[in-house]
Amino acid sequence: MAGFHEIIGHEQLIAHLQSAIVMDKVSHAYIINGPKDSGKMMLAQAFAMALQCETSIRNREGATGRPEEKLSPEILAEPCLECHSCKQALGNNQPDIIYLTHEKPNTISVADIREQINHDIEIKPYSSKYKVYIVDEAEKMNQQAQNALLKTIEEPPAYAVILLLTTNADAFLQTIRSRCVMLDIKPVSDEKIREFLMKKRQVPDYKAEVCAAFARGNVGRAVALASSERFNELKDVTVSLLRRLGDIRRYDILQEIKPLNDFKDDIREFFDLVLFWYRDVLLYKAAGSEEQLIFREQALEIRRQAEKSTYHGLQQILEAIETADRRIRANVNFDLTMELLAMTIKENIG
Numbered sequence: 001m002a003g004f005h006e007i008i009g010h011e012q013l014i015a016h017l018q019s020a021i022v023m024d025k026v027s028h029a030y031i032i033n034g035p036k037d038s039g040k041m042m043l044a045q046a047f048a049m050a051l052q053c054e055t056s057i058r059n060r061e062g063a064t065g066r067p068e069e070k071l072s073p074e075i076l077a078e079p080c081l082e083c084h085s086c087k088q089a090l091g092n093n094q095p096d097i098i099y100l101t102h103e104k105p106n107t108i109s110v111a112d113i114r115e116q117i118n119h120d121i122e123i124k125p126y127s128s129k130y131k132v133y134i135v136d137e138a139e140k141m142n143q144q145a146q147n148a149l150l151k152t153i154e155e156p157p158a159y160a161v162i163l164l165l166t167t168n169a170d171a172f173l174q175t176i177r178s179r180c181v182m183l184d185i186k187p188v189s190d191e192k193i194r195e196f197l198m199k200k201r202q203v204p205d206y207k208a209e210v211c212a213a214f215a216r217g218n219v220g221r222a223v224a225l226a227s228s229e230r231f232n233e234l235k236d237v238t239v240s241l242l243r244r245l246g247d248i249r250r251y252d253i254l255q256e257i258k259p260l261n262d263f264k265d266d267i268r269e270f271f272d273l274v275l276f277w278y279r280d281v282l283l284y285k286a287a288g289s290e291e292q293l294i295f296r297e298q299a300l301e302i303r304r305q306a307e308k309s310t311y312h313g314l315q316q317i318l319e320a321i322e323t324a325d326r327r328i329r330a331n332v333n334f335d336l337t338m339e340l341l342a343m344t345i346k347e348n349i350g
Contacts, residue, residue: 003079004046008196008219009188010039016183017047018077022060026051026130027181028156031138033169034185037220040165041136043183048097048132049079049089051161056080057129085128096128100135108135110144118152121160130161138164139171146173153179187217197226206297210235213276213294214269234263238273243301245342246308246349253346257338264334271325274345275318281306282314305349313348320344 004014020026032040050056060076079086088094100116102108117133125131135141141149153162153176162180169177169184190212196219197208203226215222225231237259248256263270280293285306290299324341328334 002042002046003049003081005078007039007042007046009192009217010043010185013043013183013185014046017043018050021047021050021056021077026161028160029153029162029164029180030183031164031166031169031172031177031180032183032185033166035218035221036167037224038185038218039188039220040185041134043185044134044163044165045089046079047163048094048134048161049081049086050077051130051132052085052089052094052096052128053079054083054085094128095126096131098131098133100133102140106140108138108141108145110142110148113141113145113148117162118148121152121157124157125159129159131157131159132161132163134163134165136165137167139166139168141172143173146176150176150179188219189217193217193219193222197222201226206295209294209296210276214272230266231269234266234269235273237263238270239277239295239298241342242274242277242345243298245346246305248346250343250346253342254335254339257335257342260338261334267328267334268325271321274341275321277302278314278317278321281309282311282318285309285311285314309349316348317345 004018007014032043034040056077056079079089081087081090085094089097092099098116098120100108100112102112117135121131121133149162150173152160156162164172164176164180166172169182193212193215194205194208197203197211198205201223203211207226211222211225214225241256241259244256245253260267260270276294277298280295280298280302283292284290284299284302290296290302293299293302295302320341324337327337
């Protein structure tokens, strides 16, 4: 758990939430919508802490009557992490920040909603201005649970704030969506993710480059990839194959791609790695620069393949990657699909 200032990216969402706190226009219900590991929980926790922070509340109350320029949301709506409430929140025992739990892994039932929100919400906050409910994986609410929650959202107590965290806001009833403030998580720039990995996680620059590009704007995924031995192993296998593929004899290709059988569950990550590799080859061929390469540590091999390949051949490779992905999704034979992809690449890299 951290304050807003430690969150990477999402500046617009943070500004919205902090302004709502400072202007005392906090909504009774929010939907925070975004992919897994994209920062939904960090945003929700920082918002909950800021709402309850005793120092922040005193600062806002003392700011009344000051010149407008001094009412900075970044200062007045940032949890201090030092007061009693913040320390409780950091220890996950702030009594007025409630996390909904559910026994069934794939379902949030009507009983969960009624017992942990509807009945509990009638009790006033123990020690804070607000009572904040955080519902993670809220898309798992069945229809009965959503209908039960709707009644509370329609007529909430003034002190209640409900945060619904979801990977799929479309799973909610329209009546719930229309009564909540919708906050959509946007991808974080590769540059910010790369800088974070290098400075805060001490990830080498070449590895941070690959993880940032592969994460597609998802900071949590980038962090997971940077520490994943399996991903590192897959990357090494992929790079080794792509470096040698042009020199492998045709009748040896099937044998050379056999190591990919160990990564069947991660095959779409393999396709992405291959796609990024030939994106680099194409980029180098067009610009003649290493600056924007993802596989920068392989710049010499990227340059060699760029010099030997044609634009048409690279386009054929990119199309073959998409075709292979579709075939795997359609349950076409794995070995045959990989062999055809490898053959197409070999034929088009000079």
